[in-house]
Amino acid sequence: MSKTINLTLKVWRQKGPEDKGHFETYEAKDISTDLSFLEMLDLVNEKITLEGKDPIAFDNDCREGICGMCGAMVNGIAHGPQKATTLCQLHMRHFEDGEIVVIEPWRARPFKIIKDLVVDRSPFDKIIQSGGYISVNTGSAPEANTIPVPAQKAELAMDAAACIGCGACVAACPNASAMLFVGAKISHLALLPQGRPEAAKRALSMLRKMDELGFGNCSNETECEAVCPKEISITNIARFNREYLKASFGSSEK
Amino acid sequence: MNWFIRAFSSSIGKKQIMAVTGLAFCLFVTFHLLGNLTVYAGRDSFLSYVKHLHSWQWLVTAAEWILLFFAVLHISIGLLLFFENLRARPVRYAVKKSAGGRTIGSATEPYTGLLILGFIVVHLLKFRFVDKTGTNDFVILSHTFSHWGWVLFYIVGVIIVAVHISHGLWSGFQTLGVNHPKYMPFIRRFGTVLSFVIGAGFASIPVLIIFTR
Numbered sequence: 001m002s003k004t005i006n007l008t009l010k011v012w013r014q015k016g017p018e019d020k021g022h023f024e025t026y027e028a029k030d031i032s033t034d035l036s037f038l039e040m041l042d043l044v045n046e047k048i049t050l051e052g053k054d055p056i057a058f059d060n061d062c063r064e065g066i067c068g069m070c071g072a073m074v075n076g077i078a079h080g081p082q083k084a085t086t087l088c089q090l091h092m093r094h095f096e097d098g099e100i101v102v103i104e105p106w107r108a109r110p111f112k113i114i115k116d117l118v119v120d121r122s123p124f125d126k127i128i129q130s131g132g133y134i135s136v137n138t139g140s141a142p143e144a145n146t147i148p149v150p151a152q153k154a155e156l157a158m159d160a161a162a163c164i165g166c167g168a169c170v171a172a173c174p175n176a177s178a179m180l181f182v183g184a185k186i187s188h189l190a191l192l193p194q195g196r197p198e199a200a201k202r203a204l205s206m207l208r209k210m211d212e213l214g215f216g217n218c219s220n221e222t223e224c225e226a227v228c229p230k231e232i233s234i235t236n237i238a239r240f241n242r243e244y245l246k247a248s249f250g251s252s253e254k
Numbered sequence: 255m256n257w258f259i260r261a262f263s264s265s266i267g268k269k270q271i272m273a274v275t276g277l278a279f280c281l282f283v284t285f286h287l288l289g290n291l292t293v294y295a296g297r298d299s300f301l302s303y304v305k306h307l308h309s310w311q312w313l314v315t316a317a318e319w320i321l322l323f324f325a326v327l328h329i330s331i332g333l334l335l336f337f338e339n340l341r342a343r344p345v346r347y348a349v350k351k352s353a354g355g356r357t358i359g360s361a362t363e364p365y366t367g368l369l370i371l372g373f374i375v376v377h378l379l380k381f382r383f384v385d386k387t388g389t390n391d392f393v394i395l396s397h398t399f400s401h402w403g404w405v406l407f408y409i410v411g412v413i414i415v416a417v418h419i420s421h422g423l424w425s426g427f428q429t430l431g432v433n434h435p436k437y438m439p440f441i442r443r444f445g446t447v448l449s450f451v452i453g454a455g456f457a458s459i460p461v462l463i464i465f466t467r
């Protein structure tokens with residue numbers, strides 16, 4: 001038998017990007033502690049819909065912690081109180097009966113609010129488009145072991161590539177900086193031989209795009225690392241800083 | 255030269271200037287403290303230290319100009335970064351909690367920085383830009399620290415400096431890309447130890463003076 005709890009939700013409601021937005025209070029009654037956070041919101045939304053009102057809009061897709069679509073600030077922490085967990089994988093057993101839960105969208109100048117808890121994270125796509133790729137000729141796939149990759153490097157690259165681009169790092173950063181995201185994307189390519197030929201160009205253009213979009217400046221508060229559902233390390237930010245130094249002063253890239 | 259200026263006007267570039275100038279200040283305060291500690295050996299050793307230091311007047315002058323230049327860079331770029339960061343989140347959170355990353359040092363860095371600026375201005379007016387004819391540094395020192403008000407002012411001042419360094423030192427290394435699994439734990443611990451030594455070391459001097467005068 002699972003336990004049930006009652007919660008008071010204070011949810012940010014905003015009709016569209018131009019709306020001012022405000023908090024709305026909802027009672028979430030008889031919530032099974034086996035539910036995930038998003039399932040809890042589904043139940044609340046059912047009730048809101050039956051009342052003939054507009055349900056709370058929130059992003060989600062896989063609900064398995066792998067796609068990076070979900071995310072909101074829960075009581076002031078990105079993706080809620082559970083470490084290394086996306087919002088969809090957060091379960092209601094981490095909440096107390098009678099608790100007041102404040103739910104807010106990611107807030108950063110480049111992330112415009114589309115509706116309620118849904119934010120536009122396409123600035124991340126723009127950063128990737130500016131250089132987060134490698135250029136190869138199309139054709140049949142090359143033989144997998146043509147270029148040897150040391151196992152340790154491959155592991156580090158995989159750790160960086162675990163980033164799902166959810167945006168929690170930006171949301172949690174006191175400066176709304178995107179350095180953990182960009183650091184991870186820079187790192188997973190820079191660590192591999194396939195990524196080296198364009199490494200300098202990539203570092204410069206991705207950083208410039210990030211600055212242009214209006215993200216803040218990292219001041220090494222390390223809040224990003226603390227909320228990252230994939231536990232991406234700030235050593236990736238240091239690698240980005242290093243790649244930038246190399247690109248600025250050691251390459252012919254301008 | 256265009257690429258050079260461009261390199262330093264990006265977000266990482268600006269932070270790397272903050273890191274280099276900040277680490278230079280760490281080096282400076284360390285030597286400043288070592289020199290000042292000669293006061294523990296008494297009036298004569300302190301004055302002889304001052305005399306020896308100023309026998310390399312050209313070096314002192316050069317160092318002063320470099321420090322001034324670094325200070326102008328560190329303060330102006332620091333302010334620029336601070337305001338850019340405020341702009342990056344125009345709507346603040348109603349509820350925001352630390353997830354465990356921030357420290358007192360990191361959360362207060364811009365504010366301690368500005369307080370240090372005020373502290374340094376007073377400090378320079380008190381000890382650097384004063385007429386020293388017919389008196390000497392030891393007299394000025396013991397005269398200043400015969401007042402509890404000044405003793406407290408300096409203790410608070412150096413504690414603020416220590417808090418600033420507690421985040422600034424490792425942060426500087428991180429920004430320059432020096433984050434290595436072997437060295438980073440040491441750098442972080444060194445930052446904590448250094449900030450403690452700087453704080454306690456400098457604060458002990460006015461305390462020593464007021465009790466032994």
Ligand code: FES
Pocket residue numbers: 059060061062063064065066067068069070071086087088089
């Ligand atoms: S919905 Fe896919 S990660 Fe949460």
